[in-house]
Amino acid sequence: MGDVNGVVSWVATWIIMIALLGFLAQTNWGRPVVYWLLWLAVVLLLVTHADELTALFNVNALQLNG
Amino acid sequence: MSRAESMATIQAALATQDSAEATRTMPTEMADTALLMPTIAPGVEAPAPITGAITKKPAEKPKKEQSEEEKLKEQQQKEEQTRFTDFRSNATRTGSALSGILNGAGVRLAGLPTPGSLMLPLIILLIFFMLLLPVNGHTRFVWLWMVLTGDASIGQTSGSTPDVAGGTATGTNPGGTTSIESPALPGNTVAILAPSSTIGYGSYVEEVS
Numbered sequence: 001m002g003d004v005n006g007v008v009s010w011v012a013t014w015i016i017m018i019a020l021l022g023f024l025a026q027t028n029w030g031r032p033v034v035y036w037l038l039w040l041a042v043v044l045l046l047v048t049h050a051d052e053l054t055a056l057f058n059v060n061a062l063q064l065n066g
Numbered sequence: 067m068s069r070a071e072s073m074a075t076i077q078a079a080l081a082t083q084d085s086a087e088a089t090r091t092m093p094t095e096m097a098d099t100a101l102l103m104p105t106i107a108p109g110v111e112a113p114a115p116i117t118g119a120i121t122k123k124p125a126e127k128p129k130k131e132q133s134e135e136e137k138l139k140e141q142q143q144k145e146e147q148t149r150f151t152d153f154r155s156n157a158t159r160t161g162s163a164l165s166g167i168l169n170g171a172g173v174r175l176a177g178l179p180t181p182g183s184l185m186l187p188l189i190i191l192l193i194f195f196m197l198l199l200p201v202n203g204h205t206r207f208v209w210l211w212m213v214l215t216g217d218a219s220i221g222q223t224s225g226s227t228p229d230v231a232g233g234t235a236t237g238t239n240p241g242g243t244t245s246i247e248s249p250a251l252p253g254n255t256v257a258i259l260a261p262s263s264t265i266g267y268g269s270y271v272e273e274v275s
Contacts, residue, residue, distance in 0.1 A: 025184060029171075032178035038187035042194060049198040052205065056197065 021037070024030030046053060054062050196206040204212070212218035 029173075029175040031184070032175055032180050035180040035184055035187060036178075038184065038191060042187055042191050045191065045194050045198065049194075052198040052200065 021034050025034045051062060196210075199205060201209065209218060213220065
């Protein structure tokens with residue numbers, strides 16, 4: 001039951017975020033905000049998944065701790 | 067009589083005549099003015115001089131107090147009105163200044179460049195999403211490649227044993243009945259760390275060649 005609640009809240013959060021960004025993108029001033037936020041999301045995704053990115057290019061370059 | 071003396075007498079006579087004429091004309095002028103301004107009457111009675119002791123009139127005092135109270139009230143009302151008008155004018159000024167600032171900020175934001183529109187970062191984000199986020203041990207692109215090359219298949223896991231060379235990946239699909247079954251991986255397997263599982267990604271195992 002806890003997992004279901006977690007999934008529902010996860011999906012609901014994504015839907016709300018997408019809806020908010022969609023509404024922002026409809027305005028003149030909100031469009032650049034959404035644009036640069038998306039680029040920020042790309043950067044954050046790359047930074048948080050650096051391991052996977054490294055493994056993608058060169059498996060042996062992956063330096064694992066412990 | 068000499069000529070000079072006669073001239074002098076004539077001049078004197080003329081002077082007296084002029085004065086007489088002047089005095090004669092004055093009443094007529096006054097009469098004219100009286101006609102023009104009938105309110106100015108020549109025989110205006112002067113007010114009677116105050117004689118004797120000044121007697122106090124008690125009826126006038128409360129009237130004076132009332133007028134003072136009324137004056138105070140009026141003053142207070144005027145002050146309140148001025149304060150209200152000042153407040154309103156200040157509020158409208160601050161409102162207009164705020165709206166000007168917000169409009170300026172909106173105009174500047176709208177002027178920011180967005181090369182490639184919104185689709186470019188969105189597409190890149192989706193590509194990296196598919197490329198970097200692992201599900202059941204492999205990323206979506208890897209799973210897609212394996213499916214295309216025949217190294218993996220999509221099928222039901224309820225009760226049926228998988229007919230592939232290898233075991234099923236131990237993953238938790240939130241409420242899902244299908245799972246991607248992975249065969250035994252070739253020699254150059256990818257050693258993937260198993261970070262903490264998150265909802266939607268599932269947990270994945272460390273595979274060693």
